[in-house]
Amino acid sequence: MSEGVIAELAGFVAELSYRDIPEAIAVKAKHHSLDTLGAALAGAVSQEAIRTRTMLAAAGHAGTAPLWGTGESLAPREAALVNGIAAHAFELDDTGGCDHSGAVVLPALLAVLPLAGRAVTGKEFLTAVVAGYDVGRRVMEGFGGYVAHNSVGWHSTGTCGAFAAAAACASLLRLSPAQTADCLGIAVSLASGTWNFIHDGAMTKRLHAGRAAEGGLTAALLAREGFSGPRRGFDDVWGGFFATYAGGRETKVERVTQNLGRDWMLRHAAIKPYASCRDTHAAVDAIGRLIEREGLAAGDVAKVRARLNTFLNGMVGGSDVSTMPAAQMSLPYAVAARICFGSARLSAYGEECRNAPELQALLGNVSILRDETVTASWASSLIVETVDGRRFEEPTSTPLGAPDNPVSLAQLREKFDGLAALTLPREQADRLAETMLGLERLDDVAALPKLLAA
Structure with missing residues (x-):
């Protein structure tokens, strides 16, 4: 062959x-x-x-x-x-x-x-x-x-x-x-x-x-x-x-x-x-859409669960943020950073942000729900619970920057x-x-x- x-x-x-x-x-x-x-x-x-x-x-x-x-x-x-x-x-x-x-x-x-x-x-x-x-x-x-x-x-x-x-x-x-x-x-x-x-x-x-x-x-x-x-x-x-x-x-x-x-x-x-593993990006976009649509503030979010299969969980399911490389491979951190800081860009991965008390508190409430029906990080969902008892399930989709969802030339510059x-x-x-x-x-x-x- x-x-x-x-x-x-x-x-x-x-x-x-x-x-x-x-x-x-x-x-x-x-x-x-x-x-x-x-x-x-x-x-x-x-x-x-x-x-x-x-x-x-x-x-x-x-x-x-x-x-x-x-x-x-x-x-x-x-x-x-x-x-x-x-x-x-x-x-x-x-x-x-x-x-x-x-x-x-x-x-x-x-x-x-x-x-x-x-x-x-x-x-x-x-x-x-x-x-x-x-x-x-x-x-x-x-x-x-x-x-x-x-x-x-x-x-x-x-x-x-x-x-x-x-x-x-x-x-x-x-x-x-x-x-x-x-x-x-x-x-x-x-x-x-x-x-x-x-x-x-x-x-x-x-x-x-x-x-x-x-x-x-x-x-x-x-x-x-x-x-x-x-x-x-x-x-x-x-x-x-x-x-x-x-x-x-x-x-x-x-x-x-x-x-x-x-x-x-x-x-x-x-x-x-975003300054993280690509398989975190769809979740960052999803939590961003939900926050903007529902008008949520960081203090409104009680829990987040992300659906991932075994392979994705092994790659980006961890919550170790002791080093920048570890945090950049963490979907829970990427989601928590987007909620707390409004961004998952490079500035959100510095030591000060990783150790911020509000970030650490929320990170403990972002977990992975193992689901082998998930075929890709952009074909999954986030389950979000608020402090006042509301529950949302936001599907992930093709993340920004993909060939069919490209960044504009202005965004690139x-x-x-x-x-x-x-x-x-x-x-x-x-x-x-x-x-x-x-x-x-x-x-x-x-x-x-x-x-x-x-």
Whole structure:
């Protein structure tokens, strides 16, 4: 079933050009690129990014690739690692790709850009973005989709993200079909990351995006130098990627190349308005609708129960808010924050908000109702009881930022402006946004890395 999958993917990536890409997909690529850069500029002040920069500096690493939102620089591979960690650090990067495609594709591309050996046009850059998103999501689909792969315990941003970054870099470097096949084969050995962080809010979730960006870039550079990768990496053989990582479960490898070049995987990607796991967003929107419709104040809410299946409960059902990463994976916290603070944006996840007495009191009254009939976080409901005895059941629905419920360009700019302001002067952030939104008109994108340096 999977014979020739790597070769077919490699041919697609190597031959893809901007004229092949539908206009709507090209526009979406610009929006997701801008969104990712905003998330990464804010993430530059995260503890994860700071500690990684400190580690690399202590180890004597140096280079000229900018670390976004700072005045520091490193070699390209290390810059991809740091900027990928920063992009994912605050849970504000996009989702619905590999899962977090932006945080692996953009750091890898901008790090490898000076190594292209030529002027790279905006159209070429966008083509590489689309290639990365497409391959990363397609590899995940080879397992049967997000739930099928992640429920085994793998974190798809780390495992499938390595292929997204590899494909994007191969496209930008203009690797031949044979070199691109080597690149994707090498990425099989660089795919990693599990959900073990979920049990104590460890920082390693952010590491997965950085390592995938670094790994994909490494695979592309090795392939360019003639380093060979296994051509049967996706085959049903001992040591094959799908055969090994599926844990004995059925795979859907035929989906990897299904409608290749006709069905663009970027269409699945969503932009996140809230600083938390995407599977909390539908509940945040639902409680917001109820509060606004019924005119409820924070003090009116007595109890909230959220219906979740076992998989979702394991992912976002916890109430540990001792660290920011833990709180960002908590649906009860997201709901409580929306009630108490009127928002689940980044400011609501700071230590002061997490420890606020009113938040802690309400958090104890937000619980999970296990329900295996729930098929998705946006196909569930919240059951809310008020202090005066009223009871409401508010259904969840497609959350804001999804492809069929998109944020507007104005909302995207508002999000970007707020995040970029954490590390860049307003004038520089404006130039960066205008550059990204007009990317297809640029004959050379070499100035982009400088616009990201503080």
